Amino acid sequence: MTDIRDDVADAFFAFTGREPDGIWSAPGRVNLIGEHTDYNEGFVFPFAIDRRTVIALGARDDRKLRIASAFSEELAEHDLDDLTPDALSGWSAYPLGVAWALGQFGADLAAVPGVDIFIESDVPVGAGLSSSAAIESAVAVALNDVWQVGLDLETLAKVGQKAENDAVGAPTGIMDQSASLLGQTDSGVFLDCRSLDAQVIRLGFAEAGLAVVVIDTHVEHEHASGGYRERRASCEKGARELGVSSLRDLDEDDLPRAQQTLDDETFRRVRHIITENQRVLDTVRTLRELGPRAIGDLLDASHRSMRDDFEISVPELDLAVEVAQSNGALGARMTGGGFGGSAIALVPLESVSLLQVAIDGAFAEHGFTAPTTFVVRPSIGAQRDR
Ligand code: ADP
Numbered sequence: 001m002t003d004i005r006d007d008v009a010d011a012f013f014a015f016t017g018r019e020p021d022g023i024w025s026a027p028g029r030v031n032l033i034g035e036h037t038d039y040n041e042g043f044v045f046p047f048a049i050d051r052r053t054v055i056a057l058g059a060r061d062d063r064k065l066r067i068a069s070a071f072s073e074e075l076a077e078h079d080l081d082d083l084t085p086d087a088l089s090g091w092s093a094y095p096l097g098v099a100w101a102l103g104q105f106g107a108d109l110a111a112v113p114g115v116d117i118f119i120e121s122d123v124p125v126g127a128g129l130s131s132s133a134a135i136e137s138a139v140a141v142a143l144n145d146v147w148q149v150g151l152d153l154e155t156l157a158k159v160g161q162k163a164e165n166d167a168v169g170a171p172t173g174i175m176d177q178s179a180s181l182l183g184q185t186d187s188g189v190f191l192d193c194r195s196l197d198a199q200v201i202r203l204g205f206a207e208a209g210l211a212v213v214v215i216d217t218h219v220e221h222e223h224a225s226g227g228y229r230e231r232r233a234s235c236e237k238g239a240r241e242l243g244v245s246s247l248r249d250l251d252e253d254d255l256p257r258a259q260q261t262l263d264d265e266t267f268r269r270v271r272h273i274i275t276e277n278q279r280v281l282d283t284v285r286t287l288r289e290l291g292p293r294a295i296g297d298l299l300d301a302s303h304r305s306m307r308d309d310f311e312i313s314v315p316e317l318d319l320a321v322e323v324a325q326s327n328g329a330l331g332a333r334m335t336g337g338g339f340g341g342s343a344i345a346l347v348p349l350e351s352v353s354l355l356q357v358a359i360d361g362a363f364a365e366h367g368f369t370a371p372t373t374f375v376v377r378p379s380i381g382a383q384r385d386r
């Protein structure tokens, strides 16, 4: 198998005519459970995957930032002295935004050297596996080392989030960066989005003979961002009418009162958040007490809640989940923000190929675009590779 770390060193040499100072990488992620809970100050439980964005970096003797990526023909060039979030756009807003955000978290950008960066990745872009957090986290750990900023991984997650919020302009939470930076082999990152307390929890899928299959539907809905905003607004309305600062302050005992107080649609949105938070906690507890084969029902229930209460699924995702469930999966759910993207299924290893064939067949029968299915393994987070 070719190693993209060799490719990236060669590409860096072709780009600059010299060897890089080092090579760093960071993974994409899959969210195992906990959807739309992050901005309600609730719980999420993603894991880092074995698809990575790799960067080769070398310091310069001037103040220029020069960034190239196998992803694009464009070479991005920027001066450290006029690095502001408003000046950034396109794909290079991710890496350059991280350089700017490091300054917001204490790096002395007036005193650091410019750098050349070459980027390669095998994280599919826009498939819901957070290629954005992978690029942000890889650049964050590399610059943190080379510029000797000394920030810990939790703070680097905030740096990546700030780059995405302010330089890219996407109002996302901190889940993706936390998974990409804090992930460990065979483990997930259980994150409390209120305290930002993160715990690495062993998943043990491989040892239990299980695989996680991602089914990328390739569906991209125009109203994904509108739908996201509407769901956020419903959650805020529900919290306001129930007199709490966020839905995190409610649990299943509050459901009868919520049903009496709220209109039907807002109630169902709120019920998804309350029950989803509980399912994340139950998943962590079940893993510890009974092991990974016992979490399938929680994944199934999470999907039903997103389909019926939060209403963010689409027919392709429902089909992927149903076909997985009737072809050996212990549990399956759509993952990510919804209105398209990917589903995941927890599958005994011996059923993986059967399930892939069944999914392809069912999608063809329904006249849907052929999906891409592949196995992901819970893997180590961002690191220096060489
Ligand atoms: P995802 O679900 O993959 O995170 P996003 O839209 O959040 O989708 O982020 C994808 C964007 O991140 C790309 O359009 C590009 O601008 C940037 N990006 C991701 N990976 C790379 C890469 N290897 N090189 C350059 N830009 C990248």
Ligand code: MG
Pocket (backbone or CB within 6 Å): 130, 131, 132, 133
């Ligand atoms: Mg993203």
